[in-house]
Amino acid sequence: xxxxxxxxxxxxxxxxxxxxxxxxxxxxxxxxxxxxxxxxxxxxxxxxxxxxxxxxxxxxxxxxxxxxxxxxxxxxxxxxxxxxxxxxxxxxxxxxxxxxxxxxxxxxxxxxxxxxxxxxxxxxxxxxxxxxxxxxxxxxxxxxxxxxxxxxxxxxxxxxxxxxxxxxxxxxxxxxxxxxxxxxxxxxxxxxxxxxxxxxxxxxxxxxxxxxxxxxxxxxxxxxxxxxxxxxxxxxxxxxxxxxxxxxxxxxxxxxxxxxxxxxxxxxxxxxxxxxxxxxxxxxxxxxxxxxxxxxxxxxxxxxxxxxxxxxxxxxxxxxxxxxxxxxxxxxxxxxxxxxxxxxxxxxxxxxxxxxxxxxxxxxxxxxxxxxxxxxxxxxxxxxxxxxxxxxxxxxxxxxxxxxxxxxxxxxxxxxxxxxxxxxxxxxxxxxxxxxxxxxxxxxxxxxxxxxxxxxxxxxxxxx
Amino acid sequence: xxxxxxxxxxxxxxxxxxxxxxxxxxxxxxxxxxxxxxxxxxxxxxxxxxxxxxxxxxxxxxxxxxxxxxxxxxxxxxxxxxxxxxxxxxxxxxxxxxxxxxxxxxxxxxxxxxxxxxxxxxxxxxxxxxxxxxxxxxxxxxxxxxxxxxxxxxxxxxxxxxxxxxxxxxxxxxxxxxxxxxxxxxxxxxxxxxxxxxxxxxxxxxxxxxxxxxxxxxxxxxxxxxxxxxxxxxxxxxxxxxxxxxxxxxxxxxxxxxxxxxxxxxxxxxxxxxxxxxxxxxxxxxxxxxxxxxxxxxxxxxxxxxxxxxxxxxxxxxxxxxxxxxxxxxxxxxxxxxxxxxxxxxxxxxxxxxxxxxxxxxxxxxxxxxxxxxxxxxx
Numbered sequence: 001x002x003x004x005x006x007x008x009x010x011x012x013x014x015x016x017x018x019x020x021x022x023x024x025x026x027x028x029x030x031x032x033x034x035x036x037x038x039x040x041x042x043x044x045x046x047x048x049x050x051x052x053x054x055x056x057x058x059x060x061x062x063x064x065x066x067x068x069x070x071x072x073x074x075x076x077x078x079x080x081x082x083x084x085x086x087x088x089x090x091x092x093x094x095x096x097x098x099x100x101x102x103x104x105x106x107x108x109x110x111x112x113x114x115x116x117x118x119x120x121x122x123x124x125x126x127x128x129x130x131x132x133x134x135x136x137x138x139x140x141x142x143x144x145x146x147x148x149x150x151x152x153x154x155x156x157x158x159x160x161x162x163x164x165x166x167x168x169x170x171x172x173x174x175x176x177x178x179x180x181x182x183x184x185x186x187x188x189x190x191x192x193x194x195x196x197x198x199x200x201x202x203x204x205x206x207x208x209x210x211x212x213x214x215x216x217x218x219x220x221x222x223x224x225x226x227x228x229x230x231x232x233x234x235x236x237x238x239x240x241x242x243x244x245x246x247x248x249x250x251x252x253x254x255x256x257x258x259x260x261x262x263x264x265x266x267x268x269x270x271x272x273x274x275x276x277x278x279x280x281x282x283x284x285x286x287x288x289x290x291x292x293x294x295x296x297x298x299x300x301x302x303x304x305x306x307x308x309x310x311x312x313x314x315x316x317x318x319x320x321x322x323x324x325x326x327x328x329x330x331x332x333x334x335x336x337x338x339x340x341x342x343x344x345x346x347x348x349x350x351x352x353x354x355x356x357x358x359x360x361x362x363x364x365x366x367x368x369x370x371x372x373x374x375x376x377x378x379x380x381x382x383x384x385x386x387x388x389x390x391x392x393x394x395x396x397x398x399x400x401x402x403x404x405x406x407x408x409x410x411x412x413x414x415x416x417x418x419x420x421x422x423x424x425x426x427x428x429x430x431x432x433x434x435x436x437x438x439x440x441x442x443x444x445x446x447x448x449x450x451x452x453x454x455x456x457x458x459x460x461x462x463x464x
Numbered sequence: 465x466x467x468x469x470x471x472x473x474x475x476x477x478x479x480x481x482x483x484x485x486x487x488x489x490x491x492x493x494x495x496x497x498x499x500x501x502x503x504x505x506x507x508x509x510x511x512x513x514x515x516x517x518x519x520x521x522x523x524x525x526x527x528x529x530x531x532x533x534x535x536x537x538x539x540x541x542x543x544x545x546x547x548x549x550x551x552x553x554x555x556x557x558x559x560x561x562x563x564x565x566x567x568x569x570x571x572x573x574x575x576x577x578x579x580x581x582x583x584x585x586x587x588x589x590x591x592x593x594x595x596x597x598x599x600x601x602x603x604x605x606x607x608x609x610x611x612x613x614x615x616x617x618x619x620x621x622x623x624x625x626x627x628x629x630x631x632x633x634x635x636x637x638x639x640x641x642x643x644x645x646x647x648x649x650x651x652x653x654x655x656x657x658x659x660x661x662x663x664x665x666x667x668x669x670x671x672x673x674x675x676x677x678x679x680x681x682x683x684x685x686x687x688x689x690x691x692x693x694x695x696x697x698x699x700x701x702x703x704x705x706x707x708x709x710x711x712x713x714x715x716x717x718x719x720x721x722x723x724x725x726x727x728x729x730x731x732x733x734x735x736x737x738x739x740x741x742x743x744x745x746x747x748x749x750x751x752x753x754x755x756x757x758x759x760x761x762x763x764x765x766x767x768x769x770x771x772x773x774x775x776x777x778x779x780x781x782x783x784x785x786x787x788x789x790x791x792x793x794x795x796x797x798x799x800x801x802x803x804x805x806x807x808x809x810x811x812x813x814x815x816x817x818x819x820x821x822x823x824x825x826x827x828x829x830x831x832x833x834x835x836x837x838x839x840x841x842x843x
Binding site for chain 2: 130171172175176177179184193194195196197198199202206212213218221345371375376377384385387393394395396397398399400401402403404406407408409410411437438440441444445446450453454457458459462
């Protein structure tokens, strides 16, 4: 039997208070693939990549000025106090605003499956605001590189992601220079060494496409890094030669490593931007990529240990359709492995959205949202590494993490309880599956807010 | 009712996998802190081989300050940001090991960390971590495991229930709600176990809920979670930000200053318990011998590791130096591993807790412990 709790929670972002479950669950999910709004008004109004790159240049100029002033005065640049405005304040504000937008769009969404997929891909192609250069751009990265391609082809998604300034800066590609490029040779004559950085090349192979321990070697990483030289961000550098035509992705011929490359046994004789492009195109349809993506989707929707049969079907569909993402999602919607799986432990992001959607919260101030996700252990766009946040229970089911959810549950309940009958809400959210322990806890609660807090903290809510 | 950790184990299916032999008998006063440096910390900058003739040419602009540092009697000089650790070395409470590596030989952070934390031969070979298996070898009474984070890192995951704690800025939940949550979770094995651990650790942290910011405050917090009757004996601390592909000089200086301050605060605040403490600092792999083109270094192979504390037979460097010449480098680019990091950690931990190394080392690091290394700690 198809349970509506699965459609609402496993596929979606949690039920909304006051709304009953849809009649035909699979049709409801499939319809989202056509109803989804790629560019809802709040996101269309967000600060764009070009403007954010310019803001980043200004912030860097401002920081350099401060350092030079301090140097001229013979003092150390003094560390900034908490909350004191600094050159990066506008970018931090842009980050907070974008977190608010992302949260609000998810809270109000009537296409929660596709919102979930946006979050999934944003985490697959993770950037992290741990790196100062990424702070302002992380939101624009998701809104402009991920979201427009979530229902398209994997290769288009890949191309948009690897060209976005947030990714080029996060994984140091923007600074990587071909050791035999015209610019490196000129620098060498002046006694300065400039050269390669293989960070992005490695993570594309390891995390974005083929997957770790598959078919590539260290030599392939380095060759790919050479092919990628020249993929950089315009509008940032101090030297006019490296400023490019304007803020945004720029192929800078003067830093591209000349010559053909050999990667995984295949010769890439193209010159310029087309060279790394050809490599990306091959990676996007490689069987290892198909398996890697299939495994991650199956893990996200079915189980921490993904069922092999589902992985195999997704993998075949990816190869047959040439990486058509919509087609993959339809495999998931039809998969008994997803409908019949044991519930998956919710991430802090998932749990918070579910709790807020349940209690009728449709918008949060960006600062509140950012603070809540940080306290719960999953700051938005801030994973500790380019692998993104983990997608298994062991990474989220910690004692302290659970305790924090209970604290937040109480806080949400105190603010939203008037007018909410927790008993009724429980039946709306978990129509056929509410556990007896939760029902009893709610029934015996001493007050409306306490009943609601218990529902939000219940075992049923902790999993999807 | 508060179930004791061991009773939970016996009650649950985990009992099937619980070890049947306790290696050590008496309750232990000994404490272990494992600091993992995530992101591949650059051993060639932390403990600089200034006496190696190839070092200067490989590192160029990255190292002029390092070349000015005092030589620790041999090839090596300590990074200038590690002042307190240098003092510990002088007091014979710090041992540095160089050219060490786990069995992992590729260059993925995530696989490398997994091998270091699970003690397996290959990434994702094992689900449980070596620190959790260590807890199972210690007497049940008082051998509490704790992660200083909201969730449990891989090294501490496994059959033995452990706790996690990190200071939070959230408003406290009411006592009544907490009790009702306990009742609601009673029949849910996973949530029940997590919840009881959380309640105990919160009670212990008490008025520390707001320890302040910065590395020294973190060291103080960790020390307080390790003292008192409910204090943890086996603690894991995660340190991020070591992946210095660009701008390495300044970033590494900041990172090492923070690490130094945190460890010094830990020592100071542990007080007399420092005499019974072993701190292991290690990273998943090292960085390229040569600087890259962007003022940093890329993923490499061997790195360095530190043993600190009152039980360490310190004031010395353990290394079988492979050299940095072109033919001596691993795959022509990285520091070649000559000492097993698994054997180093396993032997030190076994010695520290009085476990038989011949059994404990392969138990903790089945993937590549190899032969135990003698004399790392004073027993």
